[in-house]
Amino acid sequence: xxxxxxxxxxxxxxxxxxxxxxxxxxxxxxxxxxxxxxxxxxxxxxxxxxxxxxxxxxxxxxxxxxxxxxxxxxxxxxxxxxxxxxxxxxxxxxxxxxxxxxxxxxxxxxxxxxxxxxx
Numbered sequence: 169x170x171x172x173x174x175x176x177x178x179x180x181x182x183x184x185x186x187x188x189x190x191x192x193x194x195x196x197x198x199x200x201x202x203x204x205x206x207x208x209x210x211x212x213x214x215x216x217x218x219x220x221x222x223x224x225x226x227x228x229x230x231x232x233x234x235x236x237x238x239x240x241x242x243x244x245x246x247x248x249x250x251x252x253x254x255x256x257x258x259x260x261x262x263x264x265x266x267x268x269x270x271x272x273x274x275x276x277x278x279x280x281x282x283x284x285x286x287x
Contacts, residue, residue, distance in 0.1 A: 170203065170282070171202060171203070171282050171283075172202065172203035172204070172205070172280070172282050173194075173202055173203070173204045173205070173281060173282070173283045173284075173285065174204075174205045174207055174277075174278055174280075174281035174283070174284045174285070175190050175197070175204065175205065175206050176190075176207045176208075176209060176212075176284065176286045176287065177190035177191070177206065177207070177208050177212040177215065177287050178208075178209055178210040178211060178212045178287065179210075179211055179212055179287065180212070180215070181214060181215045181230035182230065183211070187212065187215055187287070188233075189287055190206070190212075190287035191206075191230075191233050193285055193287070194206045194237065194240075194242060195236075195237070195240050195242075198237075198240035198241045198242050199240055204241070205242070205281065206237065206242055206245050206246065207246045207247070207248070207269075207274075207277070207278070208245065208246070208247045208248065208251070209247075209248040209251045209274075210248075210251055211255075212251070213252055213255060213257060213262075214257075215230055215231070215234065216231075216234070216245065216247060216262040216263050216266055217261055217262065217263075218231075218261060218262065218263055234263065235263075238265070243265070244265060244266070245266050246266075246269050246277065247262070247266050247267070247268055247269065248269060248271060249269060249270050250270075250271035252268070
């Protein structure tokens with residue numbers, strides 16, 4: 169197993185600092201040329217909804233940060249199919265560049281990484 173990191177983000181984008189900290193951790197990891205994956209599960213899937221507008225709250229637009237991930241070598245954001253289904257979110261409602269992982273494939277996906285950080 170090569171050295172790789174999986175960042176699991178489980179929080180909605182504006183519910184606190186956890187979603188932002190997960191993104192920051194992914195960016196730092198990738199900036200050191202560490203193979204980095206971002207996996208969104210639970211309420212974390214809300215981070216991928218199109219046309220988010222943080223203008224009414226004192227927070228930076230979360231989706232703008234997701235769009236810079238490819239500049240750091242994180243080409244794909246992984247999302248849990250079960251989490252989408254539980255929240256009634258269609259794949260069409262998500263930003264581009266997302267790979268949906270079936271629930272039974274999640275353990276194998278996570279085990280492919282040498283380090284896992286859960287936010």
